[in-house]
Amino acid sequence: MPGSVCDIFKEPFQKYKLEQNHDVMEACKEFIQNEESKINVDEVLGNINYGEWLDKSEELQDLTKRMLESMLKVWKSPKYKAYIKKGKSINEGSYVCELLAPLLNIVMSDLPGKPIAWDIWGEEGSSASATRKGSRKIARRADYMMVAQLGKNAELEIVYLETGRPNSSQDKRVRDHKKLIRFSKDSIDTTRNMKNLKKIFNQPSTRQNLTIFTINIAGDVIELYAMRKESGIYKYCLIEKATIxxxxxxxxAVYLLIHALMTLRMAVACTIYKILYSSDSGDSEHSSSEMVVTVSTPKNS
Structure with missing residues (x-):
């Protein structure tokens, strides 16, 4: 199309374009500069223990506010109002994209200690499952996984999630529960089967901290579980449960959900940190059975 004709064609649409805005540009500059200043700054947590709040007060308040704002969008949605009042169905995709993914993206980002970890939302099979099955093509996919980098080419799938619709059937919830148990066991087994992970978990001090966490979204209830292997026995236990x-x-009622999500955040962060920085001279004198993965309510300051 000749330039002059193209310009004439575009002319009616020019009214929609905006001029550059100084306030937006300054906000972009400030944000990028602040984030760049944080890069490569290690966060030293020191001698931390399970069951402790690892974030500072202002960080906890910010996380809570962001989760509440995310849930408010759902509460105001005509779709969810119709579900509550008229029982209209909400499909699994909407449930994940509009509620679960935003909450998990908030609570599992920028973990205390700044470990290298990332989320995978159902787009690829589990490496742990692929190791057991012998092929990535037939590996099971979790609805959500968090992968932690523990060393060069050493990646551990440390969190799994399965979900359905808000009104999913009991059979679906049981199937998801069994699937999460299988994922957890597979992930623990990779620390014995995969060379790079085996090097890390050959040390008793790191092995005693090995825990895999799972989230079963059973309809409108979140269930947080953890699996450990002690004396050759796989132990799988419910840690927290809350209505969504x-x-x-x-x-x-809202606090119970946020508390459950914060429990997951602190437990995962503490587990990764202890695996990365534990030593035989440090934690080995403590029995692994002493670990309690829970979070108490913070005292008012």
């Missing part, structure tokens, strides 16, 4: 409020409700 799909409409605005009491602060105490």
């Amino acid at each position: 409020p799909l409409h605005m409700t009491s602060p105490s």
Whole structure:
């Protein structure tokens, strides 16, 4: 198309274009500069223990506010209002994209200690499953995984999630529960089968901290589990359970969900940190059975 004709064609649409805005540009500059200053700055947590709040007070408040704002969008959504009032169905994709993914992306980002970890939302099979099955082509896919880098070419799948619709059937919930158990066992087994992970977990001090976490979204309930292997026995236990409020409700009800998500955040961060920085001279004198993966309510300052 000749230039002059093209310009004439575009002319009616020029009214939609905006001029550059100084405030937006300054906000971009400030954000990038602040984030660049944080890069490569190691966060030293020191001698931390399970069951401790690892984030500072202002960070906890910021995380909580962001999760509440994310849930508010769902509470205001006509789709979820119709589900609550009229029982109209919500499919799994909407449930994940509109509620679960935003919450997990908030609570599992920038973990204390700044470990290298990333999320995978159902787009690829589990490496742990592929190792057991002998092929990535037939590996099982989790709805969500978090992978932690523990060393060069040493990656551990440390969190798995399975979900369905808010009103999913009991059979679906049981199948997801069994699937998460299988994922957890496969991941623990990779620390014996994969060379790069085996080097790390040959040390008793790192092996005693090896825990895999799973999230079973059983309808409108979140269940947080953990698996460990002790004396050759795989132990799988419920840590936290909370209702997912799909409409605005009491602060105490909302708190239970946020507390469960924060428990996951602190437990995963502490586990990764202890695996990375433990030594035989440090934690080996403590029995692995002493580990309690839970979070108590912070005291008012």
